[in-house]
Amino acid sequence: MNVLITGSSGFLGKHLAETFIKNGFKVYGATRAPAISQYNQYAVDVNDFFNLNKIVSERNIEIIVHTAGKPVVQDCERNPYDAYKINGLGTASVLEVARLNNVKKVISVETDKVYGYQKVVPTDENAKPNPNSPYEFSKYIASEFARFYRNYYNLEVISVRPANLFGPFDFSTTRIIPKALDNLKKGIGIRLYESAINMKRDFVYVVDAANIIYTLATKNCKYDTYNISDNKPMTIKTVADKIVNSLELNIPHEIVKKTTTFNEIPLQEIDGERFKKEFNFKFTPFEDAIKETWRLMK
Numbered sequence: 005m006n007v008l009i010t011g012s013s014g015f016l017g018k019h020l021a022e023t024f025i026k027n028g029f030k031v032y033g034a035t036r037a038p039a040i041s042q043y044n045q046y047a048v049d050v051n052d053f054f055n056l057n058k059i060v061s062e063r064n065i066e067i068i069v070h071t072a073g074k075p076v077v078q079d080c081e082r083n084p085y086d087a088y089k090i091n092g093l094g095t096a097s098v099l100e101v102a103r104l105n106n107v108k109k110v111i112s113v114e115t116d117k118v119y120g121y122q123k124v125v126p127t128d129e130n131a132k133p134n135p136n137s138p139y140e141f142s143k144y145i146a147s148e149f150a151r152f153y154r155n156y157y158n159l160e161v162i163s164v165r166p167a168n169l170f171g172p173f174d175f176s177t178t179r180i181i182p183k184a185l186d187n188l189k190k191g192i193g194i195r196l197y198e199s200a201i202n203m204k205r206d207f208v209y210v211v212d213a214a215n216i217i218y219t220l221a222t223k224n225c226k227y228d229t230y231n232i233s234d235n236k237p238m239t240i241k242t243v244a245d246k247i248v249n250s251l252e253l254n255i256p257h258e259i260v261k262k263t264t265t266f267n268e269i270p271l272q273e274i275d276g277e278r279f280k281k282e283f284n285f286k287f288t289p290f291e292d293a294i295k296e297t298w299r300l301m302k
Contacts, residue, residue: 007221008065010034010050010098011072012041015174016113019214020069027218032063034072050094057101067221069111070098073146076178077117077139084138092145099153099161110161111221112150115143116206116231116274118165126237126275129165129229154228162220166232167274171210171293172300180240181207184247185298193258194244201241201259204271206233209293212285219283226282233276234287250291251298 007024011017012033021043024031033045034056044063048055050072060068073091074080080087095112102110119127120134135141153159170181177183184194216232238246244257279285 005067006030006032006063006065007067007069008032008034008060008063010068010070012045013037014071014075015171015176016169016210016213017071018173019171019210020071020217023214023218024069027222032059032065034059050097051089053097053101056097057104060101060105060107065105066108067111068098068102068107068109069113069217069221070095071113072098073113074139074142076176077137078178080139080142081137084142087138087142088145091139091142092149095146096149099149099159102161103153103157103159108160109221110150110153110159111217112146112161112163113217114147114150114163114165116165116167116233116272117269118144118147119272119274121269121272125271126233126235126273127231128275129227129231129278161228162225163229164217164220164232165229165274166213167206167208167276169208169210169213170297172297174210180243181247181294181297184244185301188248188251188253188255189301191255193255194247195258195260196240196244197262198259199262202239203269204237204239204273205243206235206237206272206274206276207243207290208232208234209288209290211293212287216279216283216285219285220279223283227278230279231274231276232279233274235276235280236290237273238290246290247294250294 007029013035031043034048038045038047117140118133120136135144150161150163154161174182
């Protein structure tokens with residue numbers, strides 16, 4: 005079976021490609037920055053409708069896993085138009101290509117950030133989205149395109165909303181865990197913002213996320229939307245403590261005052277029970293995932 009992964013050179017995309025190949029799929033990738041790999045990758049932007057359509061048609065793609073997008077919150081804040089174009093219209097491009105070529109299933113990887121701030125936590129898939137930043141709104145647009153194509157065109161689109169992903173080969177030090185590990189490698193303490201140490205978040209090991217998405221892509225699903233979370237939210241301070249304790253390092257954290265005005269959601273927890281119950285999935289313990297991530301760091 006042939007699968008196309010958009011954003012195949014990205015953090016999640018790489019792990020997904022590995023998972024599908026391991027399970028016997030013929031994998032193709034669409035990415036703006038192709039790298040040497042064991043599968044065919046094409047230098048194509050998801051908004052390049054003509055060439056994306058050509059790949060899907062010529063390679064007889066049966067499943068599309070759409071991960072391509074603009075993932076850095078601060079980048080979206082600085083350039084919201086790009087966020088709307090890439091995250092929003094890029095998703096529309098992928099879905100329309102899937103419709104025209106009778107693709108069997110599309111997995112549209114969204115984010116827990118589509119929910120924005122919610123009074124009721126943990127937030128399940130029935131909650132009304134409440135986007136309040138360019139990044140959140142751009143991903144909400146993507147989720148609305150997915151909903152429309154499901155309902156109007158009867159296209160099988162599964163929306164996947166993972167919490168904060170971490171794991172091997174994430175080089176984006178704008179995110180807390182790769183930045184923390186990078187600091188520790190240099191013998192520097194984990195930097196924590198004073199105003200953020202008590203903020204709660206869900207964290208998911210990227211290998212688990214890849215296995216979950218593979219399952220949704222290849223199995224019959226009861227629902228069209230799934231959160232990905234192990235339902236074990238942690239404060240940012242707890243995350244930092246668990247990292248240094250798991251790695252048996254005696255490097256104290258560095259707590260500093262925040263110098264930017266960007267406001268983050270103070271409390272965000274999503275409910276991942278839907279997927280866990282339907283597929284009897286067991287998440288990797290955070291400590292084990294951190295150790296493996298650390299081991300594979302260059």
